[in-house]
Amino acid sequence: MNRRLGVSIYPDHSEFTEDKEYLTRASKLGFSRLFISMLEVTEGKDKVKEKFQKIITVAKELSYEVILDIAPVIFEDLGISYDDLTFFAELGADGIRLDMGFDGNKEAMLTYNPYGLKIELNMSNDVAYLDNILTYQANKPFLYGCHNFYPQEGSALPYDFFVKCSERFKKQGIRTAAFVTSQSGKMGPWDINDGLPTLESHRHLPIHVQTKQLFATGLIDDVVIGNAYASDEELAEMANVDRYQLSLTVEFVAQANDVEKQIVLAEQHFRRGDITSQMVRSTEVRKKYKHETNLAHNNEVEFQRGDVLIGNDNFGKYKNELQICLEAHSDTRKNKVGQVNEKELVLLDYLLPWTKFKFTTEGSD
Numbered sequence: 026m027n028r029r030l031g032v033s034i035y036p037d038h039s040e041f042t043e044d045k046e047y048l049t050r051a052s053k054l055g056f057s058r059l060f061i062s063m064l065e066v067t068e069g070k071d072k073v074k075e076k077f078q079k080i081i082t083v084a085k086e087l088s089y090e091v092i093l094d095i096a097p098v099i100f101e102d103l104g105i106s107y108d109d110l111t112f113f114a115e116l117g118a119d120g121i122r123l124d125m126g127f128d129g130n131k132e133a134m135l136t137y138n139p140y141g142l143k144i145e146l147n148m149s150n151d152v153a154y155l156d157n158i159l160t161y162q163a164n165k166p167f168l169y170g171c172h173n174f175y176p177q178e179g180s181a182l183p184y185d186f187f188v189k190c191s192e193r194f195k196k197q198g199i200r201t202a203a204f205v206t207s208q209s210g211k212m213g214p215w216d217i218n219d220g221l222p223t224l225e226s227h228r229h230l231p232i233h234v235q236t237k238q239l240f241a242t243g244l245i246d247d248v249v250i251g252n253a254y255a256s257d258e259e260l261a262e263m264a265n266v267d268r269y270q271l272s273l274t275v276e277f278v279a280q281a282n283d284v285e286k287q288i289v290l291a292e293q294h295f296r297r298g299d300i301t302s303q304m305v306r307s308t309e310v311r312k313k314y315k316h317e318t319n320l321a322h323n324n325e326v327e328f329q330r331g332d333v334l335i336g337n338d339n340f341g342k343y344k345n346e347l348q349i350c351l352e353a354h355s356d357t358r359k360n361k362v363g364q365v366n367e368k369e370l371v372l373l374d375y376l377l378p379w380t381k382f383k384f385t386t387e388g389s390d
Contacts, residue, residue: 223239
């Protein structure tokens with residue numbers, strides 16, 4: 026399934042011109058999914074329709090898929106029914122996200138709406154909600170899943186729970202989404218906004234690290250910025266993330282030579298299938314570079330988790346093998362050529378047997 030990047034806007038708290046400009050900037054960088062909150066609408070049906078139709082028209086011109094976040098109170102306030110989704114189709118939306126669920130049969134029926142609107146379900150509960158809907162023979166291609174975001178510090182999902190919830194959807198082949206948070210965005214649906222991540226561990230991380238981890242899980246197809254507005258730098262960082270392969274940012278030591286930098290940056294790496302707990306081994310490169318001289322340097326230190334190592338001339342057949350240190354150890358036959366960025370160390374957990382990976386330098390991911 027193709028992977029996408031998305032942004033969020035809050036028309037009841039923002040100005041049209043600012044939203045339009047933000048969507049345009051993000052679109053140019055490859056963002057293609059838009060989450061629009063309708064949880065806070067307070068105006069009448071006609072004004073709501075005019076406001077949302079205007080910005081959705083812009084979004085569609087920019088080729089966004091538009092999902093509206095709705096709740097039962099919206100239907101009551103606007104005098105519309107779950108049995109007739111005409112209003113949302115007329116707005117130009119591609120789908121609606123159900124903030125609250127029903128009995129399973131209702132959601133299944135909604136997937137057969139005559140407008141082809143996607144029905145997006147809340148993923149952030151470890152219950153058989155999706156399974157129940159599918160037993161009612163839902164129109165599966167029109168079902169999406171999307172996690173919640175959490176404005177209050179300390180209230181977002183712990184990682185293990187997130188995985189369990191996500192696996193329920195992924196094993197059924199449902200398109201999934203989760204939120205990352207901008208460190209500059211101040212706008213969300215409510216008056217409390219300590220960031221809008223799905224995972225609590227992401228709340229204070231750089232946005233590209235959050236994005237890399239969500240894609241690395243293999244459980245999330247669409248990564249959406251929860252709050253508005255992300256900075257230009259954050260949009261660019263997120264856009265540069267490799268969505269299909271783990272990419273680690275390396276910071277070279279001053280003594281790293283040209284051959285070592287070539288090995289690190291220019292080659293396709295993968296972890297050997299017969300793994301060791303001490304390090305990640307990328308062994309094919311040693312064959313390609315077996316005739317290249319590599320003098321010892323930075324080799325009389327205790328290597329730490331995340332250090333990038335390459336065998337020097339004293340390592341025999343293992344000369345120019347690349348390794349990433351997982352457990353502290355010493356070996357003068359290896360040169361420390363750099364280290365994985367400290368904030369990306371969590372990504373080392375996703376280097377499984379045979380995992381493909383690459384390295385980039387700061388700002389070039």
